[in-house]
Amino acid sequence: MTLISPSQDSLGDREIFAVESLFRTHRNACLVIVSNSMDSEPGRRLLKRFADRNFHIAAVKPNFAAAFRGTPAEIWFRELKSGRVRPGDVSLAQNLSNLLRLALLYKFGGIYLDTDVVVLRSFAGLRNAIGAQTVDLETGKWSRLNNAVLVFDRNHPLVVVERVEGNSGYNFTVLPPPAFYPVDWSRISGLFQGPRDRIQSSWVRRKLERIKKESFAVHLWNRQSRDVEIEDGSVMNRIMMEYCIFCNSSSS
Template sequence: MKSIKMTYKKIYSMIYNLMFSNKLRRRRKILACLALGAGIMVGTVILLINYFNPDVYFLYWGPWDNTTCHYIETDVTLPRADAREFNPPAKSIFFHETSCSGTLNSRQACSVESAARAHPDWQINVLFAAPVTHYALKTGAISVIKNLTNIKLTRVHIGKYAKGTPLESMVSGGALNRTRWRISHSSDVLRYLSLYKFGGVYLDLDVVVVKSFDSLEKNWGARAADIWVEAGAISFSRDEVGRELADAAIT
């Protein structure tokens, strides 16, 4: 009997150990699969966010830029940049204000004024993507710079401004609303549209001009470092070289 009991105990112990070890192995396999799956998901999200912007806006959980002001059509305070009457001369400098502020702060106004004073025989164009009120024109920084005779303030409707250009389908297709950087990407589009349509110089609203551009070549870009050129200050002329550069930049 003792031998039979010992045999049963051994068999029971073997079965228990076998079942426990199988459960442990299964648990380890499940945990390993879960960890691998989580790693793949995190890696995929990081890859998409960093290398496939801007059309992966659904992976971004922060606030999006509000650019609904760009599509307001009822304002009539400023002349329209998409009208036929807007035909800047070859010696033109363009600034674009693409936030929904509808005004300029003192630093931005300083940038515009510096360009105007350094270039009295150039036209300085400030294009607002948002409506500008009568109150904004009478107060603050805009009221100071608008009295300079070579500064022209206009309202730009990006959809109409892009018509007849290689960017028309991209803008009308809503690409600028499928990005979390709507303000800056609208600015990128508008600067190249202006230079493509009219030629001239584009400057960011934080660029202060201390010397005339007349001594520079007709086509140039500001160097940000030894290996690349920034788009914060660029010039495309109306000659053949400038047109080739404009076409290459916008297509």
């Protein structure tokens, strides 16, 4: 499994909890964190407690040239460095992060996760899968995919095609939004809010039951939720109590 840390900072408490949830549900997983900051002495100290419990975990700095070598991205990256191509409207950092996850999956296969994805159950039954973020209410077909969670075999052609839609011969599965994105980014704060009365307590209980029944993981949409406090009794508070490994740590 691979995580890419988008920041120059070390992983925070919530990102560490995401790692805990991964190992809680995949005891024998081998996790590689691709991060400049985590491939350092402070980063190794942060991850040592996982290694001390015999979890397989390592951090490596991203080497884009090596990762792209032998993939369709190699020529693009070479021309980008020489100034012969524009990076596009999306920020260069985001483009490189998106491309890096695809290149690593193409070369090695496995599972990619963003650092704000909390894992709730085993991915063992998933193969060549990506999650839909939204679906068309009229047709029931997916209208937008999200690459925060990717599960693909090595050299799977889908990770290098220009368009997913219409490519039905590539043997892959588009999972419905509840699989990884049970809550839209605009409503994610609701998972962090504790109940104020019996009605809200009932909502929290039913929401948690539904997520645990339908979802493999929960994308926390860190850009929207990183500053939202995790309140006692909230859905996220209950998930953390159940899936933590270092349960005396604070991730609020």
